Amino acid sequence: MLASNRLSFLLTAIVTVCATSSGDVVLSNGNYTWLLAVLTPFFFVFYDFAKLMHLGASKKDSYLGCLISYGVLALGISLVNTLIHLVIDPLYPAQTVINLMDVCRWTENGIFTAALQQMFFLLLVMVFLHVLLSMQTHWYGWLTDVVLVAIVCVFTPIAPLRAILAGFFQVLMRNGNAVLHIGVCLALSAALSLAGLAVLKRKTL
């Protein structure tokens, strides 16, 4: 599955290598490695499922394969971004380099823990996208899209609701407490994986 995901790898590599920004504050190229986490579920859900079925894999095996692949990818992306953060970002001494690991306050706990936090967060992103994309062929997928958009639209303008939304994303992303962050990411990934299993049970070929 990972080998068949060549296009995602290629696009991510091109964007990561070619992306440039100017000014005193620049974005770290490592941030663009996250693109792989966003692209991969599209390929797994829309292209690879049928192909795996045609090879004789069971639905259970294909789903497990996806989850394991997401885990491996999350680890890989996290390692590459951490490496870029450690090796390439310091090459711009005159500029402020923004890496999402700093923005999310993960580096406050040391680089190793930050890499772990990043890994579990990316795993959550991929599982979330996998489940959301798998639902798009059903009415409840569209309903989920509408609900998600409605939450953002309703919660943003109303101050108390905005605080709740901000708090949620603080816990999910901008969280300096590594144990809490990893715990939340793992718990949500597990819950979404179960939801994904329910969606898989309705999936047709």
Added chain:
Amino acid sequence: MIELKQVTKQYGQATVLKNITLSIEDPGIYCLLGRNGAGKTTLLKSIAGYQNITSGSIQVDGKAITTSTLDTGVSYIENFAKHFNLPVQKLLRIASEVNPNYDYDFAAEMMDRFELEGKKKFHHLSLGMKTMVSTIICLASSKNVILLDEPVLGFDALMRVEFYDMLTESFRKHPRIILVSTHIIEEIAKTIQKLILIDRGSVRFFDTLQAVETKAFCISGLQKDVEAATKDRNVIGQDVVGGLVTRYIFDNPPEETGSLEIRPLSLQEFFIQMVGHKGGSRR
């Protein structure tokens, strides 16, 4: 064993499968025959658990099959099946990794027989060769139920002959239920044990080919003679040209008389009479 009980499948207002009850118990090669749109693919996909039915139940080896069944024990391959664009050899190897009892030796042997280049990527193969790779993967899976949907599409005459040999060989090595849907009935006749004829979502015939050979006849002659001879018999079709009538029966043949011409129906003729429609209605 495949058991279907009152299986109905509807797409909106259209009923594709109508109350099908069918039991396939013994291992064998079965042919699923029907016109385009008869419901063959829907039936096969439903048995494979790749599609839900509207009502009824499907069981394979005692296990209820729906899209919720995460491991069905059924191997299904559709025509023009897509695969990863990997070298054929690698595809077969991956297939062996995801199928616990995969018969890699059989797959390798078939690759040699059909002169498939192992290093050639799947997308670079001809349509016939792509179908052949899919079929080999499906047959080598060693699952108890194999469903092949229009496997001979894109095959030339020689490949079709080789394909039927491959089916026989695969069945000899692993006796199980192999259900093949096709339009080309005469060619597969030597290979199959039983014929399932489906028309407009209903099973019209499920029996051995011997039953067709011993019971399907064409009786021609003057109208009154033919009508008298076929009275109380199961008439499946009729042609009238002037005063001459030809009736097609699926029953014991009447006694030969000088005024009647009686001959057995070929499989193709039998199929046409069973499912033949003109202008949307039965002949």
